[in-house]
Amino acid sequence: MTGETYEILALKYADLNNRTRADNFLDPGDDHDSLMPMDYFLWVLKSDRRTIVVDTGFDKIEGARRGRDVMMNPTEALTSIGIDSRSIEDVVITHMHYDHAGTLGDFPNARVYVQDSEVQFCTGRAMLDGSERMAYTADHVKDLIDKVFNEQVSFIDGDEEIAPNVSLHRVPGHTAGMQCLRVKTKRGWTVLASDAAHYFENWKDRNPFSICWSMDDMFKSFDRIEELADSAEHVVPGHDPIVRSIYPAVSRDLPLVTRLDVMPDWTLA
Numbered sequence: 712m713t714g715e716t717y718e719i720l721a722l723k724y725a726d727l728n729n730r731t732r733a734d735n736f737l738d739p740g741d742d743h744d745s746l747m748p749m750d751y752f753l754w755v756l757k758s759d760r761r762t763i764v765v766d767t768g769f770d771k772i773e774g775a776r777r778g779r780d781v782m783m784n785p786t787e788a789l790t791s792i793g794i795d796s797r798s799i800e801d802v803v804i805t806h807m808h809y810d811h812a813g814t815l816g817d818f819p820n821a822r823v824y825v826q827d828s829e830v831q832f833c834t835g836r837a838m839l840d841g842s843e844r845m846a847y848t849a850d851h852v853k854d855l856i857d858k859v860f861n862e863q864v865s866f867i868d869g870d871e872e873i874a875p876n877v878s879l880h881r882v883p884g885h886t887a888g889m890q891c892l893r894v895k896t897k898r899g900w901t902v903l904a905s906d907a908a909h910y911f912e913n914w915k916d917r918n919p920f921s922i923c924w925s926m927d928d929m930f931k932s933f934d935r936i937e938e939l940a941d942s943a944e945h946v947v948p949g950h951d952p953i954v955r956s957i958y959p960a961v962s963r964d965l966p967l968v969t970r971l972d973v974m975p976d977w978t979l980a
């Protein structure tokens with residue numbers, strides 16, 4: 712393969728271990744009471760030339776408010792791999808839910824890439840509805856608006872390449888303006904699905920996650936993430952703890968940092 716390639720790191724900073732399958736599927740089936748924990752990640756793309764942060768997570772204050780155990784703030788997770796959030800110039804926000812779009816204030820020098828439709832959704836009439844609003848935090852949305860007024864937001868409408876061999880693709884369903892990333896790695900084109908597929912099971916079994924803005928779009932987006940990736944082994948879901956089993960830790964000292972630019976080993980699942 713030619714051209715710029717990227718290392719992809721998943722940084723786990725929080726989890727929620729008392730979730731059940733009923734929390735994670737529209738149709739949990741008979742097995743609805745068994746535990747199905749959730750991991751929370753941000754991601755970092757690194758090439759010889761650039762570092763791109765994907766999602767900014769949520770901090771301990773937001774975690775306490777929502778009953779999520781935050782082991783470290785997203786900025787601390789970045790510090791653990793030698794990155795100062797203030798030095799970051801490019802941040803992709805996959806969607807504006809609280810667990811993906813908090814802490815934007817810690818990235819004062821970053822340009823933010825977000826879909827038009829997501830910003831319209833989280834600033835518009837949908838937010839008058841409590842169930843639509845639940846996973847958004849007004850302060851996170853306000854931080855994004857500050858970025859708009861600082862001319863630090865690039866609005867994406869559908870599909871766009873934002874750096875060599877890194878493109879964004881609208882994959883609605885979970886939210887109106889959900890987007891995934893397609894990234895060239897040494898092992899091929901890899902898709903960071905974020906919440907287009909929370910868990911492998913949501914996507915592989917075509918069983919959508921419980922928060923579903925449009926079922927019809929969700930199913931189309933399952934197909935889309937498959938098309939964008941070199942193979943099913945190149946699709947990485949947004950919240951699945953299995954990711955940390957089948958992909959290797961970046962080093963023994965950093966067990967919460969996982970490398971996604973190598974092939975997964977499902978015998979370890």
Ligand SMILES: [Zn+2]
Pocket residue numbers: 808810811906949950
């Ligand atoms: Zn999420």
